[in-house]
Amino acid sequence: MSVLVLGGTGEARALAERLDGAGVPFVSSLAGRVGRPRLPVGPVRIGGFGGADGLASYLCGERITAVVDATHPFAAGISAHAADACAQARVPLLRLQRPGWSDEPGAHRWKWVDGHDAAARAAAGRGGTVFVTTGRQTLDRFVGPLASCPTLVRVVEQLDIAVPGEWMVLESRGPYDLAAERALMREHGIRVLVTKDSGGAMTRAKLDAADELKVDVIIVRRPPAPAGVETVADVRAAAEWATGVTGAG
Structure with missing residues (x-):
């Protein structure tokens, strides 16, 4: 009888x-989309489940007592599958889920858009060098609209798609501090920052640097969460919930 932690985030590792x-029995699950993931303590499985039905079969077969979905705020697919599987x-x-940035100071100055396509179109119309930090999985949405725009792309791992000649790719893994983000934006003459509402402190500094340097900010809103799922923003609260459900501790 154990807890399944759907992870891949700092919150999941802390949990x-x-x-x-x-002393709560648990297993962490990672999607396997990153070649060199930061692994949590304890047992880890890597790879998908085969949709909601596959996850439901896993829950029953492994005698999972409870599930904590601590995946990235933009991992809408696995969150939907988790809701369906747990119901089954x-x-x-x-x-x-960590709080987003919509209530942060300065959020009213940023342009909020629904989806990466809208972000790409908005960035293409601003002029100047664009800094894209939305991750490699959605980068193909920017290739067409920003094909002729000077663009700096920051990703954790090497890209598997061809990028326009005007682009520069920077492989880097956070966290990032304000001084480094400020220096990076100045070095490349960034005029537009494109990111997504990941939330948290690990990548927050780029927004502060952009505000200081008067850089336009375009943010992709989070996808809606599955309805009816209890949500907490605190790792301690999640740990207490899991402990109570399993009767451990």
């Missing part, structure tokens, strides 16, 4: 540490 320290298997589900 694994808490569960491990409290009658397993309690909690969503652990």
Whole structure:
């Protein structure tokens, strides 16, 4: 009888540490989309489940007592599958999700858009060098609209798509501090920052640097979360929930 933590985020790794320290049996699951992931403590499985039905079968076969969905705010597919699978298997589900940036100081100055296509179109019409930090999985949406725009792209791992000659690709893994972000934007003459509402402090500094340097900011809104799923923003609250559901501790 154990907890399944759907992970890949800093919150998921912190939750694994808490569960491990409290003696709560658990297993972390990573999607496997990053070649060199940061692994949490404890047992880890890597790879998909085969949709909601596959996840439901896994929950029953592995005698999972509860599921904590601590995936990225933009991992809408696995969150939807988790909601469906837990309903099928009658397993309690909690969503652990960091707060977004919509209530942050300065958020009213940023342009908020629905989807990466809208972000690409908005960036193409601004002029100047564009800094894209939305991740490699959605980068293909920007290739066409920004084909002739000077563009700096920051990704964690090497791209598997061809990019326009006007582009520069920077492979880098956060966290990032304000001084480094400020220096990077000045070095490349950034006029437009494109990002998504990931939330958290790990990549927040780029927004502060953009505000300081009067750089236009375009942010992709989060996809809607599955309806009816209890959500917490605090790792400790998630650990307490998992402990209570399993009866451990």
